[in-house]
Amino acid sequence: MQWDIVIGLEIHVQLATQTKIFSGSSTAYGAEPNTQANAVDLAMPGTLPVPNEQAFRYAVMFGLAVNAEIERRSVFERKNYFYPDLPKGYQTTQLERPIVGPGHVDIDLANGETKRVRIHHAHLEEDAGKSLHEDFHGMTGVDLNRAGTPLVEVVTEPDMNNAEEAVAFAKKLHSLVTSLGICDGDMSQGSMRFDVNISLKPKGSDTLGTRTETKNLNSFRFMEQAIAHEVERQMDILEDGGVIVQETRLYNGDRDESRSMRSKEEANDYRYFPCPDLLPVEIDDAFIEQARSRLPELPDARKARFKEQYGLNDYDAGLLSGDAKLSAFFEEAVSHGKDAKLTANWIQGEFSARLNAEEKTVTESPITGAQLGDLIVRIADNTVSSSGAKKVFESLWSGESDNVDAIIDAQGLKQVSDTGELEKMVDEVLAGMPDQVAQYQNEDDPKKRKKMLGGFMGPLMKASKGQGNPKLFNEILVKKLGG
Amino acid sequence: MHNKSVAELSRELESGKVSSVELAQQFLDRIKQQDGQFNSFISVTEDQALTDAKAADEQRAAGNATPWTGIPFAHKDIFCTSGVRTTCGSRMLENFVPPYNATVTENFRKAGAVCLGKTNMDEFAMGSSNESSHFGPVTNPWGLSKGEKRVPGGSSGGSAAAVAARLVPAATATDTGGSIRQPAALCGVTGLKPTYGRVSRYGMIAFASSLDQGGAMARTAEDNALMLNVMAGFDPKDSTSVDRAVPDYTATLNEPLKGLRIGLPKEYFSDQLSPAMEEQVRSAVKEYEKLGATVQEVSLPNAKLAIAAYYVIAPAEASANLSRFDGVRYGYRCEDPKDLMDLYTRTRAEGFGTEVKRRILVGTYALSAGYFDAYYLKAQKVRRLIQQDFINAFKEVDVLMSPTTPSPAFAQGEKTSDPVTMYLEDIFTIAVNLAGVPAMSVPAGFVDGLPVGLQIIGNYFDEARLLNAAHQFQQVTDWHQREPQ
Numbered sequence: 001m002q003w004d005i006v007i008g009l010e011i012h013v014q015l016a017t018q019t020k021i022f023s024g025s026s027t028a029y030g031a032e033p034n035t036q037a038n039a040v041d042l043a044m045p046g047t048l049p050v051p052n053e054q055a056f057r058y059a060v061m062f063g064l065a066v067n068a069e070i071e072r073r074s075v076f077e078r079k080n081y082f083y084p085d086l087p088k089g090y091q092t093t094q095l096e097r098p099i100v101g102p103g104h105v106d107i108d109l110a111n112g113e114t115k116r117v118r119i120h121h122a123h124l125e126e127d128a129g130k131s132l133h134e135d136f137h138g139m140t141g142v143d144l145n146r147a148g149t150p151l152v153e154v155v156t157e158p159d160m161n162n163a164e165e166a167v168a169f170a171k172k173l174h175s176l177v178t179s180l181g182i183c184d185g186d187m188s189q190g191s192m193r194f195d196v197n198i199s200l201k202p203k204g205s206d207t208l209g210t211r212t213e214t215k216n217l218n219s220f221r222f223m224e225q226a227i228a229h230e231v232e233r234q235m236d237i238l239e240d241g242g243v244i245v246q247e248t249r250l251y252n253g254d255r256d257e258s259r260s261m262r263s264k265e266e267a268n269d270y271r272y273f274p275c276p277d278l279l280p281v282e283i284d285d286a287f288i289e290q291a292r293s294r295l296p297e298l299p300d301a302r303k304a305r306f307k308e309q310y311g312l313n314d315y316d317a318g319l320l321s322g323d324a325k326l327s328a329f330f331e332e333a334v335s336h337g338k339d340a341k342l343t344a345n346w347i348q349g350e351f352s353a354r355l356n357a358e359e360k361t362v363t364e365s366p367i368t369g370a371q372l373g374d375l376i377v378r379i380a381d382n383t384v385s386s387s388g389a390k391k392v393f394e395s396l397w398s399g400e401s402d403n404v405d406a407i408i409d410a411q412g413l414k415q416v417s418d419t420g421e422l423e424k425m426v427d428e429v430l431a432g433m434p435d436q437v438a439q440y441q442n443e444d445d446p447k448k449r450k451k452m453l454g455g456f457m458g459p460l461m462k463a464s465k466g467q468g469n470p471k472l473f474n475e476i477l478v479k480k481l482g483g
Numbered sequence: 484m485h486n487k488s489v490a491e492l493s494r495e496l497e498s499g500k501v502s503s504v505e506l507a508q509q510f511l512d513r514i515k516q517q518d519g520q521f522n523s524f525i526s527v528t529e530d531q532a533l534t535d536a537k538a539a540d541e542q543r544a545a546g547n548a549t550p551w552t553g554i555p556f557a558h559k560d561i562f563c564t565s566g567v568r569t570t571c572g573s574r575m576l577e578n579f580v581p582p583y584n585a586t587v588t589e590n591f592r593k594a595g596a597v598c599l600g601k602t603n604m605d606e607f608a609m610g611s612s613n614e615s616s617h618f619g620p621v622t623n624p625w626g627l628s629k630g631e632k633r634v635p636g637g638s639s640g641g642s643a644a645a646v647a648a649r650l651v652p653a654a655t656a657t658d659t660g661g662s663i664r665q666p667a668a669l670c671g672v673t674g675l676k677p678t679y680g681r682v683s684r685y686g687m688i689a690f691a692s693s694l695d696q697g698g699a700m701a702r703t704a705e706d707n708a709l710m711l712n713v714m715a716g717f718d719p720k721d722s723t724s725v726d727r728a729v730p731d732y733t734a735t736l737n738e739p740l741k742g743l744r745i746g747l748p749k750e751y752f753s754d755q756l757s758p759a760m761e762e763q764v765r766s767a768v769k770e771y772e773k774l775g776a777t778v779q780e781v782s783l784p785n786a787k788l789a790i791a792a793y794y795v796i797a798p799a800e801a802s803a804n805l806s807r808f809d810g811v812r813y814g815y816r817c818e819d820p821k822d823l824m825d826l827y828t829r830t831r832a833e834g835f836g837t838e839v840k841r842r843i844l845v846g847t848y849a850l851s852a853g854y855f856d857a858y859y860l861k862a863q864k865v866r867r868l869i870q871q872d873f874i875n876a877f878k879e880v881d882v883l884m885s886p887t888t889p890s891p892a893f894a895q896g897e898k899t900s901d902p903v904t905m906y907l908e909d910i911f912t913i914a915v916n917l918a919g920v921p922a923m924s925v926p927a928g929f930v931d932g933l934p935v936g937l938q939i940i941g942n943y944f945d946e947a948r949l950l951n952a953a954h955q956f957q958q959v960t961d962w963h964q965r966e967p968q
Contacts, residue, residue, distance in 0.1 A: 039583050043807040045576065045814075046563045046585055046686040048721050078803045080850070082827055089806020140823075142811065271850035273859060276693035276800050278722060 001239060002203035005231055006211075007166045008158035010195040011173055012151050013183045014127065015058045021126050021150035022049030022092065029189050033132070033143035041148045043087035048277050055150040056281060058182040059099045059124050060291040062152055065176055065298055066119050068103025072283050074124075076275045081268045084142045085129035093153075095272050098123035099281065100152075105176070106300070107168040108318060117169050118157040125151050146190075152182075158197065158208070163227040167220050170194055175299045175322040185323075186361070187218050194223050198230045200238060209234075210244040214251050214258060222253035229258060302327055310340035320344060325362040329369040336373025339380045346372060350393055367396045374404040382469055388413035415469040419476065425463045426476045429456060440481055453477055484509055485649040486966065489706040492652060493550045496543065503543070503553025507536035507597050510555045514599065514650045520627060523635075523645040525560045525618045526568055527600035535597045542595050550709055552595030557654040559642050560601035561608055562588050562697070563686040571688045572606040572616040572638075575808045575815045575834035585686025586718045587655060587697050594713045602654055603641030606836045607805065608662055608690040611908035613640025614899055615838040623670055623892045624648040624967035625933050633892040633933070636666030636908075642700045643670035647967055653701035653710055657687060659694045660793055661887075661912025664924035667700055668887035668936020671926045673953060673963055675699045675707045678944050679919035680725035682711075683718030689804040691797035692723070694916040702963050704925065704953035708732035711946060727944065735947045736954040741775030743952065746880030750786040751911050755889045763928035763935040764886045767956070771884075774955055781879060783872040788865045789914035790906060795849045795862035796917070802846030808834060841902065866917045873918040877942040882952055885911050887924040887936030911938060921946045925953045926962035934962070 020027055023040035040047045063070045075097040078090040100122035106114050129147035131140050154173065160166045174192060178185035185191055199211035214230055217223045229251065234244055246264040251257075297305070303321035306312050312320070320330045326347070334343045351372065355365060375396070379389045388408070395407045408414050416422060430437055433456065440452050453474065460473050484506065487495065495501050511529050518524050532555070539553035563569045563581040565588075570576045584592065591598065605615040612634035613621040623635040624647045635644040639656035643666035646654055656663040658676035667674030675698045682697040689695060699710035712733065717726040745768065752761060768778055810816035810830030817833055820826035835843070849858035876883060889910060898905040915922045920943055927937035937956075941949040957963050 039581075042812055044563075044581065044583070044812075045569070045571065045579065045688040045807070046581070046684075047583075048685050048723075050720060050722050080803055080806060082806065082809060084809075084811050084823065087807060087812060088803075089809060090803050269852045271803075271847065271852075271855075273799060273803070273850055273855070276691070276723075277689075 003200045003235060003238070004203050004205070005161050006158045006199045006201060006208060007160040007162070007227065008197040009154075009156045009160070009166060009169065010197070011154040011170070012127075012193040013062070013154060013173075013177050014191045015055055015150040015152060015182055016184050017052055017054045017058065017150055019052055020148035021052050021055045021124065023148055025148065027149050029186075031145055033141065033145060035145065037129075037144035037147060041087065041144050043089075049092060049275075051278065051281070052150065055124060056099065056283065057287075057291050057294070058150075058180075059122065059152050060283065060288055061180050061182055061295060062122060062154075062177065063100035063103065064288070064292055064295060065180055066100075066103035066105050066122070068119060068122070069101035070283055070288050071097060071099055071101055073097065074099040074281045074283070076124075076278045076281070077272045078275050080271045083128070083131075084140060085131045085144070085147065087129065087144060087147060091126060091128065092275055092278070093125035094123035097280070099283070105169065105172055107165065107172050109168060110164065115159075115165060117159045117165075120155045120157050122152050122154040125153055127151050158199075163224045163231075166196065166227055167224050170220055170223060171322065172299070175324070179296060179299055179302070179324040181296065181324070190218060193218050196223065196227060196230070198227060198234065199244070200231065200234045209238075210246050212244065212246065213248045215248055215261065217251060217253075219253070222251065225253060225256060226251040226258065229256060233258070296324070310334060312340060312344055316341070316344040316348070319348060323362065329362050329365070332369025333373040333376065336370050337376025337380070339376055342380060343373065343376050346376060350390065354397060366399055367393075371396050371402060371404060378404055378408060382415055382417050382471075384408055384413050385415050385470060388415065412465075412467065414467060416464055416467045417469045417472055419472060422464070422468055422472055423476055425460060425468065426473065426480055429459050429463055430480060433459070437481065485513055487652065488703045489554055489556075489652045489701060489709050490550075490703070492554055496553045497548065503536040503539040503597060504533060506553060507532050507555050507599065510599055510651060517648060518645075518650060521622050521624060521644045521648055521650075522619050523603055523621050523641040523648065523650060524557070524600045525570055525572070525603050525616075525641070528567055528598065531567065532597050532599045539595045539597055549594045551591065551713060553597060554653070555597045555599050555651055556591070557599050557602050557642065557645055557651045558588060558591075559604055559639050559654065559656050561604060561657055561688045562655055563688070564588050564598070564601065567601065569601065569688070570618070571608070572604040572618060573835065573839070574617040577617065577815065579814050581686070583686060586683035586720060587714055588686060590713050590716075591655075596713070599651060602639070602645055605638035605640065605662075606839050607688070607801070608638040608657055608659055608695075609801070609838050609842055610637040611661065611665055611905050612893070612895070612898065613637040613666070614895060615836055617836060620895055622895070625669075625671060625892060628968040629932070632895045634669065634895055636669035636888070636892065638662040638666075639674075639700065640666045643667055643672055643674070646670070646672045646700050646702060649966065653699070653706050655697060655710070655714070656700045657695055657697050658916065659690050659696075659797060660916050661909035663698045663700060664887050664912050664922060664936065664938060665908060667924040668938075669892040669934065671934030671962070671965060671967070672700055672702055673704050673707055673923065673925050673957075675711060675923045675946065675949070676915065676921060677711060677715065677946055678725075678921045679916075680723055681921070681944065681946065682714045683716070683721040683724045685718055685720040689800075691800040692804060693800060694793075694797055696916070704923070704950050704957055705733065705736055707923070707953070708736060708950045711950070715946075725944075730947055732947050732950050735951050738951050739775065740771065740952060740955050743771070743774075743776040743882065744880040745771055745776050745778045746781035746876055746883045747778060748783045748786065748876070748883055748885055749780050750783050751885035755907070755910060756886055757890055757930070759930045760886050760890060760935055763930060764884070764937055767927035767937045767960075768884055770956060770959055771952070774959065779880065781876045781883065783869070783876060783914065785865065785868040785872050786914045789869055789917055790910060792862040792865040792869070793909075793913045793917060794845065794906060795858045796866065798842040798846030799849045799859050800846070802843045802850065805835075805839070805843055810834070838902070869914050870918045873914075873920050873940075873942075881942075881948060883940040885938045885940070887911060887938040891930050891933035891935060915940055919943065921949055923949050923953050925956060926965070927960070928962055929965075934965070
């Protein structure tokens with residue numbers, strides 16, 4: 001049987017505010033447990049929440065960026081459940097009146113098409129703390145540093161039909177919130193977490209199947225795998241004539257397996273009601289316009305500009321415009337290096353490969369955009385060969401030196417491009433290889449001749465101590481050998 | 484000294500007739516000698532009080548005295564006091580020492596007042612008789628000479644009894660459904676529940692957040708005004724507190740009452756009220772007429788729904804507010820929990836008393852899926868109708884007057900077996916909290932030797948007018964000066 005896959009996402013986006021949503025504690029990541037939790041975060045008796053205006057500004061910026069209505073009056077509610085890392089015994093969140101209403105995001109697909117994914121709403125809420133199950137000998141430790149960190153939870157309509165679309169949407173959202181500067185986008189630290197709702201229905205059917213929710217996926221790769229895994233699991237059940245149980249599942253990316261966390265019947269009755277400690281949030285036009293004025297260039301606009309300003313093709317422009325930090329790196333590099341295509345190639349090639357290999361983000365890169373740009377200049381003007389350029393790149397990366405020209409000099413990587421000098425070397429080498437010259441000149445097949453040219457390059461590079469410009473050597477060779 | 488008001492003591496201190504240390508010692512001695520029979524204090528903080536009194540004397544000597552410098556008083560044990568145990572009348576917080584002050588606590592500290600201790604209260608402010616306290620019931624000073632053990636009212640019963648017994652000249656209190664006014668009435672003292680949002684709730688342990696309001700208890704209206712001067716004001720730590728100028732509430736106490744329009748809500752002069760009580764209240768109103776006020780009947784048509792709405796909204800909020808008492812971070816924790824569920828269930832089963840558990844259950848039920856609309860939403864609609872009743876009434880009159888309670892202080896144990904009868908104690912006070920308007924209870928006579936309270940209700944932020952009306956009444960009556968034997 002053929003099946004349609006229906007996917008909706010819920011994304012928790014940690015807002016990059018300095019302090020928590022309802023208290024003055026720092027939100028910085030990685031501090032000693034419970035050093036960033038004050039009396040409010042610990043839910044000490046009598047303490048009260050005080051809203052952080054910056055969180056509202058960020059939520060409004062998000063809403064504007066996804067073409068959504070900003071609700072002028074939104075309401076915080078209490079979601080009641082007991083858990084040790086939830087100090088008040090309820091999470092302060094929004095339900096009936098979220099701050100961001102319906103909106104949409106357009107995603108680019110591999111086949112070149114654009115697809116619109118609708119946003120159902122996005123609401124503000126506080127994050128919980130963390131339960132630490134290791135290191136406590138059968139007990140659980142509680143770290144409340146994260147408790148009260150502001151989150152925007154984005155809920156989509158079930159508009160995605162495969163893992164590719166879901167991941168494309170997730171990446172687009174990542175790119176949006178990092179470009180807005182409202183989230184640091186660091187998924188390994190939980191700054192963005194994805195819940196995936198998946199259901200299957202017979203191809204073409206109008207009736208949605210029963211869905212499951214796979215929670216807390218914190219990388220695009222795990223998300224893709226989890227979707228594939230869950231689609232297969234549901235398909236197996238349905239094709240065996242079984243029924244899907246509405247439930248929440250946890251996916252283990254390391255083992256590529258999932259397990260049920262709780263079924264609908266076991267789901268908590270959260271007993272939502274408006275939080276009486278917080279007045280309804282009133283957002284006026286001035287606040288919205290102020291937020292709008294702070295909107296930076298967003299990825300779609302940036303992509304268009306990259307194509308226009310730098311003459312990049314759609315693919316390059318798309319890749320370089322998605323991540324705000326990568327975009328900034330590219331623009332810094334190109335402002336020094338001039339050759340946009342070459343710069344784009346180096347960023348997507350050597351640079352990205354090294355970042356990935358060392359699991360670094362763009363901001364953690366040991367080399368700057370300006371340095372890469374300087375290197376691009378020396379590649380473009382033939383000062384270094386591409387293999388020489390890789391050596392320069394290595395030296396920059398390892399921190400040996402921060403000056404491209406100094407490295408080229410110190411390592412003797414400067415190409416010889418003086419044609420007179422090169423011709424002399426060609427003459428000498430050819431003189432020492434009469435058999436090969438004759439063989440070449442007797443060969444009629446141009447393909448074979450081309451291949452045989454390579455046989456002269458080795459000795460030539462050796463003769464030039466690796467500094468001869470290979471492109472020029474090639475030209476001279478062809479001329480001397482008579483075509 | 485112990486019969487003097489805050490205003491009088493302030494003058495004694497200013498004139499140098501007595502020092503803050505002497506005053507604190509005298510009241511501490513009275514507490515030590517007498518509180519055994521009332522149980523109005525949970526904690527007496529003698530050392531801290533004497534240290535603070537000494538500092539107050541130095542402050543005065545340095546010329547920096549406020550009207551409160553060196554004045555002894557007490558806090559209801561619901562206000563967090565940094566470094567001093569704050570129990571909220573519960574086993575759950577029997578050993579809880581907060582590392583911060585409530586804003587109200589901080590305001591009195593800054594004014595130089597000397598806190599002698601923390602007063603007894605119904606557990607988590609849930610009760611109308613002070614019998615739900617983990618630290619034992621409080622006995623009303625009235626009736627004791629006849630060998631009767633009567634309740635002081637609740638939940639601020641400790642504050643009311645302590646003020647009535649002259650153990651302190653003033654005490655803070657809180658009012659969610661009548662918890663200042665009802666005990667003030669039953670103990671023959673003057674109490675004020677301000678407009679919701681007038682006094683910060685920060686550090687005041689929450690019962691029902693949309694109803695809770697801190698307020699004053701003392702023997703005179705003038706002292707209530709002095710207290711409100713210290714307590715009122717916007718607090719950035721409480722987003723429900725109101726950013727609005729605070730007048731000097733003592734400045735208007737002596738305004739004449741000529742032309743004051745008094746409304747008597749007909750729903751509050753009903754069958755529930757005994758003829759003897761009604762007679763006292765009506766003769767108090769006559770005093771006002773003598774002072775130049777006019778009187779008319781008004782209606783609060785939805786007042787009869789107040790108790791029902793309150794006993795949905797207050798427990799609903801309480802059920803969430805009290806979730807933080809889980810044995811994880813502070814407060815009571817059961818012995819040797821087997822697992823997480825055991826930790827939660829036994830901690831809360833053992834740490835909370837019966838009335839608190841009853842209200843958590845009621846509130847949880849009211850918020851549950853399938854019941855929310857019928858209970859919580861309906862109650863909120865009723866609440867808006869009640870608010871509108873008051874808004875309408877205040878288009879016609881300046882203040883409303885009624886009895887504070889349907890009857891005087893009842894015997895301990897008399898109503899504990901029937902929660903609904905106990906809840907009806909607050910039949911005249913609860914609508915005020917639902918509307919959020921300010922109200923006072925002022926001593927207005929006696930029935931069978933027990934005090935009767937006159938409730939005066941004002942429009943939003945009209946505390947100055949209430950205090951003025953109460954003060955003028957106290958210039959022509961002496962009910963508030965009567966001392967229990």
